Amino acid sequence: MFVTIKDLQKSEEKAEITVAGMVHDFKDMGKFAFVSLRVADGVVQCVYNYGADVKKLKLESAVTASGEKIDDRRAPNGFEIHIKNVNVLSVPHEDAPDLIKNKSKTSMDADLKYRVVSLRNNRRRAVFALQSALVAGFRAFLSQNAFTEIFSPKIGAGSAEGGANMFKLEYFGQKAFLAQSPQFYKQMLIPVYMRVFEIAPVFRAEKHDTPRHLNEYISVDFEMGFIDSFKDICETERNMLKFTFDYIRENYPNLLSTLKIELPDIKEIPYVTFREAKEAVAAKYNRKIKDPYDLEPEEERLISQMYKEEFDTDFVFVTHYPDKKRPFYAKNDPNDEKYTLSFDLLYKGMEITTGGQRVHNYEEQYAKMERKGLAPADFESYLMLHKYGCPPHGGLGLGLERFCMKILDEANIRTTSLFPRDTARLTP
Amino acid sequence: MFVTIKDLQKSEEKAEITVAGMVHDFKDMGKFAFVSLRVADGVVQCVYNYGADVKKLKLESAVTASGEKIDDRRAPNGFEIHIKNVNVLSVPHEDAPDLIKNKSKTSMDADLKYRVVSLRNNRRRAVFALQSALVAGFRAFLSQNAFTEIFSPKIGAGSAEGGANMFKLEYFGQKAFLAQSPQFYKQMLIPVYMRVFEIAPVFRAEKHDTPRHLNEYISVDFEMGFIDSFKDICETERNMLKFTFDYIRENYPNLLSTLKIELPDIKEIPYVTFREAKEAVAAKYNRKIKDPYDLEPEEERLISQMYKEEFDTDFVFVTHYPDKKRPFYAKNDPNDEKYTLSFDLLYKGMEITTGGQRVHNYEEQYAKMERKGLAPADFESYLMLHKYGCPPHGGLGLGLERFCMKILDEANIRTTSLFPRDTARLTP
Numbered sequence: 001m002f003v004t005i006k007d008l009q010k011s012e013e014k015a016e017i018t019v020a021g022m023v024h025d026f027k028d029m030g031k032f033a034f035v036s037l038r039v040a041d042g043v044v045q046c047v048y049n050y051g052a053d054v055k056k057l058k059l060e061s062a063v064t065a066s067g068e069k070i071d072d073r074r075a076p077n078g079f080e081i082h083i084k085n086v087n088v089l090s091v092p093h094e095d096a097p098d099l100i101k102n103k104s105k106t107s108m109d110a111d112l113k114y115r116v117v118s119l120r121n122n123r124r125r126a127v128f129a130l131q132s133a134l135v136a137g138f139r140a141f142l143s144q145n146a147f148t149e150i151f152s153p154k155i156g157a158g159s160a161e162g163g164a165n166m167f168k169l170e171y172f173g174q175k176a177f178l179a180q181s182p183q184f185y186k187q188m189l190i191p192v193y194m195r196v197f198e199i200a201p202v203f204r205a206e207k208h209d210t211p212r213h214l215n216e217y218i219s220v221d222f223e224m225g226f227i228d229s230f231k232d233i234c235e236t237e238r239n240m241l242k243f244t245f246d247y248i249r250e251n252y253p254n255l256l257s258t259l260k261i262e263l264p265d266i267k268e269i270p271y272v273t274f275r276e277a278k279e280a281v282a283a284k285y286n287r288k289i290k291d292p293y294d295l296e297p298e299e300e301r302l303i304s305q306m307y308k309e310e311f312d313t314d315f316v317f318v319t320h321y322p323d324k325k326r327p328f329y330a331k332n333d334p335n336d337e338k339y340t341l342s343f344d345l346l347y348k349g350m351e352i353t354t355g356g357q358r359v360h361n362y363e364e365q366y367a368k369m370e371r372k373g374l375a376p377a378d379f380e381s382y383l384m385l386h387k388y389g390c391p392p393h394g395g396l397g398l399g400l401e402r403f404c405m406k407i408l409d410e411a412n413i414r415t416t417s418l419f420p421r422d423t424a425r426l427t428p
Numbered sequence: 429m430f431v432t433i434k435d436l437q438k439s440e441e442k443a444e445i446t447v448a449g450m451v452h453d454f455k456d457m458g459k460f461a462f463v464s465l466r467v468a469d470g471v472v473q474c475v476y477n478y479g480a481d482v483k484k485l486k487l488e489s490a491v492t493a494s495g496e497k498i499d500d501r502r503a504p505n506g507f508e509i510h511i512k513n514v515n516v517l518s519v520p521h522e523d524a525p526d527l528i529k530n531k532s533k534t535s536m537d538a539d540l541k542y543r544v545v546s547l548r549n550n551r552r553r554a555v556f557a558l559q560s561a562l563v564a565g566f567r568a569f570l571s572q573n574a575f576t577e578i579f580s581p582k583i584g585a586g587s588a589e590g591g592a593n594m595f596k597l598e599y600f601g602q603k604a605f606l607a608q609s610p611q612f613y614k615q616m617l618i619p620v621y622m623r624v625f626e627i628a629p630v631f632r633a634e635k636h637d638t639p640r641h642l643n644e645y646i647s648v649d650f651e652m653g654f655i656d657s658f659k660d661i662c663e664t665e666r667n668m669l670k671f672t673f674d675y676i677r678e679n680y681p682n683l684l685s686t687l688k689i690e691l692p693d694i695k696e697i698p699y700v701t702f703r704e705a706k707e708a709v710a711a712k713y714n715r716k717i718k719d720p721y722d723l724e725p726e727e728e729r730l731i732s733q734m735y736k737e738e739f740d741t742d743f744v745f746v747t748h749y750p751d752k753k754r755p756f757y758a759k760n761d762p763n764d765e766k767y768t769l770s771f772d773l774l775y776k777g778m779e780i781t782t783g784g785q786r787v788h789n790y791e792e793q794y795a796k797m798e799r800k801g802l803a804p805a806d807f808e809s810y811l812m813l814h815k816y817g818c819p820p821h822g823g824l825g826l827g828l829e830r831f832c833m834k835i836l837d838e839a840n841i842r843t844t845s846l847f848p849r850d851t852a853r854l855t856p
Contacts, residue, residue: 003622004574020654022619040574040622060817092817093790116812119620132577146432146468149560151646153847154629157854169597172851185847191450192547194431194468201582218579226448362521381856384544389488389520419581423600426585428809
């Protein structure tokens with residue numbers, strides 16, 4: 001029994017096949033019917049015309065259909081199925097709200113409330129299939145490059161970023177937090193595996209409700225030892241993105257045609273320092289610099305616009321963020337201690353990655369914690385990393401939903417989260 | 429620069445190479461020294477004997493070493509490196525506690541407290557490399573079999589199992605819970621992708637402190653539509669395990685030799701019903717049946733022992749658990765409604781998987797919820813699945829750490845969790 005378009009495409013012309021799927025569409029034409037079947041990786045077009053036994057099929061019924069595979073270049077996947085027999089396995093209790101074929105415009109709120117139904121829409125289905133494909137590509141690249149996958153705990157006593165914006169919970173009488181990143185753990189595992197990665201949920205109790213923030217999202221994290229410079233991290237990311245886009249073009253052509261997108265062709269990604277970028281957009285777009293220590297969303301947008309106009313690139317690495325705004329584990333630039341050996345990757349006007357080189361020397365880390373007003377005693381386990389030896393290292397975190405949102409030119413990150421969590425939304 | 433044994437093994441005999449690693453061991457022999465370097469996938473033996481410039485290397489220093497690769501069958505990985513030059517990139521601030529070479533017996537508590545150090549032990553490193561390899565194998569199998577990877581939220585308003593044993597948290601003024609399984613979400617995505625999987629943390633606020641429970645663990649979950657019987661799920665699991673063990677034997681031979689284990693050769697896995705199994709061990713081992721609705725840990729152990737003795741198998745599917753002890757979404761056996769179309773997979777005396785066929789019909793699910801004392805109104809989003817149509821389906825969850833524990837014949841599950849969370853342990 002077939003469950004995918006991919007396998008059906010490989011089967012011979014005029015093969016007698018059986019396929020399992022949901023009745024996605026049904027058009028009764030009198031003596032025959034057009035039927036669309038939703039299978040594991042998309043929608044298959046069928047013609048159901050074998051005489052008198054054509055019975056009406058209720059939408060969203062689960063069926064197995066038998067018939068003949070007929071190659072047809074005009075059909076979306078290069079073939080259609082001439083159905084002879086249908087076996088109905090289940091019928092819905094009620095007609096679904098009209099969100100599946102999406103002929104009418106659906107509001108985002110209705111879409112999210114009825115996610116169980118709206119995800120059956122073929123484009124929405126493809127959005128999250130793309131997300132899975134991206135992750136598969138990232139993992140393939142990282143595994144080929146000697147990174148070991150890790151599973152770090154999401155409940156803990158402390159925090160990488162100092163405790164602000166963390167969800168608190170009761171843990172058998174102890175106070176605990178949900179991890180806002182695997183930062184400490186991936187660093188702690190550097191002297192064990194030298195290169196590690198984790199793709200897992202992180203939790204941020206940020207109160208702002210914006211089109212680009214989620215309170216729970218999937219973070220693609222990697223960390224690598226024995227780097228010469230933070231630019232090794234940047235170049236590894238560039239190679240990972242390039243590999244992943246190639247991987248998807250190669251393995252998921254149907255997906256890209258359903259989504260009607262082309263993935264970017266990544267070549268060199270330019271570098272610009274935080275200060276240069278800030279000053280350049282201030283000059284070019286005639287803006288005042290309000291916050292000298294961080295980039296406003298509008299500045300990120302303008303830096304991207306400038307690089308698009310001047311170098312025709314959607315990607316730009318902004319480097320050397322001020323020490324003041326980077327966390328205590330960021331390594332300072334020895335040439336100018338006011339800045340760190342860190343970067344953000346901007347893509348189409350938005351930060352999708354934050355990364356950099358970390359402090360690896362014990363005395364340096366101890367002193368930097370004190371300078372930042374933190375008590376080293378609160379970081380006993382973490383500091384064992386530096387105390388008992390570790391190589392120069394660095395890493396990054398990439399927000400999966402935000403990256404997807406920008407690939408798809410979506411305006412709101414909620415559209416690229418299967419079941420988004422924002423300040424108001426806890427269901428479905 | 430080399431970072432793995434795997435790549436070094438592929439390089440030519442007598443090649444001039446540079447390798448990056450941590451000084452795992454150093455034995456000064458006067459005019460030369462034996463050096464072990466820990467690299468990304470294990471420990472490399474080196475001889476450092478190029479005359480007068482041999483300098484002592486402090487353990488846990490990060491170095492790059494250049495020299496010649498010399499094939500040697502007696503060496504653990506088939507080669508050693510004759511080092512000519514060493515470049516020291518960092519030295520530890522203090523000597524690490526003596527947990528790395530593990531010559532002395534380390535207590536589990538000390539091991540876990542000093543995890544940052546103890547994981548540098550080569551066997552412990554390999555334990556979690558095996559865990560990653562298992563996950564890579566599972567994913568490869570599931571992807572090849574048309575399963576789509578999903579990312580379901582870990583924070584939510586409700587629960588799959590009814591709310592007991594869940595961690596509660598404050599969520600912007602709303603009451604929220606940590607997911608104890610992705611059950612609802614993977615079912616909700618069945619009519620979208622037909623087959624889905626997720627490998628992610630789950631959270632159980634169970635108060636008991638046993639050698640086989642963790643309060644946070646990695647659950648390997650899959651769910652598949654269009655099944656004829658719950659045995660389709662069992663056979664898919666059997667195939668997944670077989671594929672994964674073959675995959676590891678093929679791709680990670682060094683890992684298995686470090687761990688000194690052989691992976692099981694999976695053939696048929698026998699089935700036995702809950703009732704038959706319970707009665708058989710009661711008769712064979714002369715035990716009284718205390719709880720007719722569930723298996724005690726000792727009964728699981730004895731069922732495995734019986735199947736090992738009688739059929740020489742480490743695996744057995746126990747099927748048809750009583751309705752009384754299975755959750756509301758379990759489908760009852762139409763031949764005897766007191767039992768469900770469900771199973772556990774026992775492996776070496778312990779349950780490693782729970783699974784089964786789910787209710788897919790709306791009226792049936794609604795009625796079963798009411799019979800179990802639940803209010804269908806509390807499950808509005810979930811019931812959209814049944815209301816708006818879904819195929820017959822089922823799935824399972826496998827506990828990764830517990831599976832690893834049994835593969836390695838470890839006595840305590842904490843040894844197979846990178847940073848375990850139990851009722852007392854929140855750090856590191």
